[in-house]
Amino acid sequence: MALWGGRFSGDASAMFKQVNDSLPFDYVMASEDILGSIAWSKGLLRADVLTEQEQATLEQALKNLLAQVQAGEIDFLQSTEEDIHSFVESHLTDALGDLGRKLHTGRSRxxxxxxxxxxxxxxxxxxxxxxxxxxxxxxxxxxxxxxxxxxxxxxxxxxxxxxxxxxxxxxxxxxxxxxxxxxxxxxxxxxxxxxxxxxxxxxxxxxxxxxxxxxxxxxxxxxxxxxxxxxxxxxxxxxxxxxxxxxxxxxxxxxxxxxxxxxxxxxxxxxxxxxxxxxxxxxxxxxxxxxxxxxxxxxxxxxxxxxxxxxxxxxxxxxxxxxxxxxxxxxxxxxxxxxxxxxxxxxxxxxxxxxxxxAAQQGYANATELADYLVSKGVPFRTAHDISGQAVVTAIEQGLPLEGLPISTLQSLHQSIDKDVFDWLPLEVVVNKRNQLGGTGHEMVTRAxxxxxxxxxxxxxxxxxxxxxxx
CATH class of the missing domain: 1.20.200.10 (Fumarase/aspartase (Central domain))
Structure with missing residues (x-):
């Protein structure tokens, strides 16, 4: 049932209907359209367009249709209606005659x-x-x-x-x-x-x-x-x-x-x-x-x-x-x-x-830790950064992790390095020292x-x- 046919003397073409009709996808809004129609019927009652009996009859018919929709009993794709709005109105008109035609009073699609x-x-x-x-x-x-x-x-x-x-x-x-x-x-x-x-x-x-x-x-x-x-x-x-x-x-x-x-x-x-x-x-x-x-x-x-x-x-x-x-x-x-x-x-x-x-050990991921160690010994960070980079190059050449380099090799890079450097380089230490808010330390992650x-x-x-x- 077209909701707009009075102005027209001819039918829409099949091709136009194919591009114009939205029921094949807007049927998913069937429940919403029915709930909106129930609310509108109450508005028409407030406006004295419907009597209490008419509104109650419309609401019950809409609830019956809603039950069918929610139970999956309706095959919308078999309908020739233009959209979900005309589908609902057509259903009401078939069930209630002219009363169904009153529902759209004052409302637009x-x-x-x-x-x-x-x-x-x-x-x-x-x-x-x-x-x-x-x-x-x-x-x-x-x-x-x-x-x-x-x-x-x-x-x-x-x-x-x-x-x-x-x-x-x-x-x-x-x-x-x-x-x-x-x-x-x-x-x-x-x-x-x-x-x-x-x-x-x-x-x-x-x-x-x-x-x-x-x-x-x-x-x-x-x-x-x-x-x-x-x-x-x-x-x-x-x-x-x-x-x-x-x-x-x-x-x-x-x-x-x-x-x-x-x-x-x-x-x-x-x-x-x-x-x-x-x-x-x-x-x-x-x-x-x-x-x-x-x-x-x-x-x-x-x-x-x-x-x-x-x-x-x-x-x-x-x-x-x-x-x-x-x-x-x-x-x-x-x-x-x-x-x-x-x-x-x-x-x-x-x-x-x-x-x-x-993989975490092989990536020289503790290079920053070596730089931080040097900073703790009073070395400026930029200098420490350079020394740590040199240590990585040396470790790569020797095929060793940073913590595998001999202390003598590390000390040749800077005199501030001592044996306590090895307390800074293990994987768990590198991770768990990052215990400020938002960091990856175990304490922070557990808390988060x-x-x-x-x-x-x-x-x-x-x-x-x-x-x-x-x-």
């Missing part, structure tokens, strides 16, 4: 779709927050399982200084915490209700926009009808949030792909998240991680596409804006999948402690893990409380 999509985005942002909390928990568990493991830290993909594996995990914990905060910010800004703004100029019916907003769980109504129906900042923010989160997952995937490589061999991935080669029977490929890395670009593309779509649109609504949904729906789905597979990767991961330690577990419990409790409020 412009404010209707803006409301539906805000509700959909909010629900799925909350779902992504749950996914992020699960992954954060997996990172903390992974760090705790390997709390004493040392591996080389890198800059420029060159071995730099040794770090605890738990410190590596905690770096991504920080990223996930920022991702969670971005979701909270996104929800805060989108949580305004466009319903009652009409096509662009507002509605003439006193539906009670504050009550509409409260009924649908919004913080309040949108304050400008032109902006309300044409704003898609909330979709862009969702896509940016997903893109930033996917970028973090992609960086983690890249680290783990390298750590899993034959050249590094720092860790093993479980069979559950790897695949083999059709030709080479020895291969065990990190495909789950590579797909996480690859899907990152796909999500970036959806953000860029909508930015380009929106940049030249005049106020108010334009049909170009229908392009907001497929990208956002796919981005949310891909981000969700990658967070879930990330949990599986982390839960099944095991470290090769010997390979990690050997404890605090992050506490923080995780608070985030879970707050989310559970907010979801109960929404219900």
């Amino acid at each position: 412009n404010d209707q779709v803006a409301t539906d999509f805000r509700l959909w985005c909010k629900e799925h942002l909350i779902g992504l927050k749950q996914d992020l909390l699960r992954m954060l928990e997996s990172l903390l568990k992974c760090a705790s399982r390997h709390d004493k493991a040392i591996l080389p830290g890198y800059t420029h993909l060159q071995r730099a200084q040794p770090v605890l594996f738990g410190h590596w995990c905690l770096a991504y914990v920080e990223m996930l915490k920022r991702d969670i905060s971005r979701i909270d910010d996104c929800i805060k800004r989108l949580n305004q209700c466009p319903l009652g703004c009409g096509a662009l100029a507002g509605t003439t019916f006193p539906v009670g926009r504050d009550e509409l907003a409260a009924d649908l769980g919004f913080d309040g109504p949108c304050l400008n009808s032109l902006d309300a129906v044409s704003d898609r900042d909330f979709v862009l923010e969702l896509l940016f949030t997903a893109s930033t989160g996917m970028m973090h997952l992609s960086r983690m995937a890249e680290d783990l792909i390298f750590y899993n490589s034959g050249e590094a061999g720092f860790l093993h991935l479980s069979d559950a998240v790897t695949s083999g080669s059709s030709l080479m029977p020895q291969k065990k490929n990190p495909d789950a991680l590579e797909l996480m890395r690859g899907k990152c670009g796909r999500v970036f593309g959806h953000l860029q596409a909508l930015l380009v779509t929106m940049k030249g649109l005049p106020l108010a609504y334009n049909k170009d804006m229908q392009e907001d949904k497929e990208g956002a729906i796919d981005a949310v789905n891909q981000y969700h999948i990658c967070l879930c597979i990330g949990v599986e990767v982390l839960d099944g991961l095991s470290l090769n402690l010997e390979a990690c330690r050997k 893990l404890y605090l992050e577990h506490e923080n995780l419990d608070k985030l879970k409790a707050a989310l559970s409380h907010n979801m109960d409020d929404e219900r």
Whole structure:
């Protein structure tokens, strides 16, 4: 049932319907459209457009349809309706006759779709927050399982200084915490209700926009009808949030792909998240991680596409804006999948402690420690830096680690060096001396893990409380 046929004497072409009809993808907002319609029926009751009996009849019919939707009993793709809004209205009209045709009084698909999509985005942002909390928990568990493991830290993909594996995990914990905060910010800004703004100029019916907003769980109504129906900042923010989160997952995937490589061999991935080669029977490929890395670009593309779509649109609504949904729906789905597979990767991961330690020792990662030792003896840091570099060159020439050089060789580089230098150079000492806030020392990492577990419990409790409020 077209919602706009009165002005037209001819039918839309099949090709136009193919490009125009959105039901094949916007059916995912069926529940939101029904809930919005229930709220609108209450607004029409307040405006004396509906009697109490009419409103009750409409609400019950909508609840019956919602039950069917939630039970998966409706095949939307078999319908010829233009969009989810016409689908719901057609269902009501078939069930209730002219009463069903009253529901759209004072409402436009412009404010209707803006409301539906805000509700959909909010629900799925909350779902992504749950996914992020699960992954954060997996990172903390992974760090705790390997709390004493040392591996080389890198800059420029060159071995730099040794770090605890738990410190590596905690770096991504920080990223996930920022991702969670971005979701909270996104929800805060989108949580305004466009319903009652009409096509662009507002509605003439006193539906009670504050009550509409409260009924649908919004913080309040949108304050400008032109902006309300044409704003898609909330979709862009969702896509940016997903893109930033996917970028973090992609960086983690890249680290783990390298750590899993034959050249590094720092860790093993479980069979559950790897695949083999059709030709080479020895291969065990990190495909789950590579797909996480690859899907990152796909999500970036959806953000860029909508930015380009929106940049030249005049106020108010334009049909170009229908392009907001497929990208956002796919981005949310891909981000969700990658967070879930990330949990599986982390839960099944095991470290090769010997390979990690050997690599940390071989990279002359204690060269900075030798410089710091010289500073403790009163040598200016720049001078100490040069001497330590000379020591590394000598060690490389002799095929030895720094701590393997004879004391006589070290003393030939500077007279301040004494036998106590060897107390500064062991791997554990190098790591554990970095016990200032934010450092990789065992004391700091242990403390950080404890605090992050506490923080995780608070985030879970707050989310559970907010979801109960929404219900």
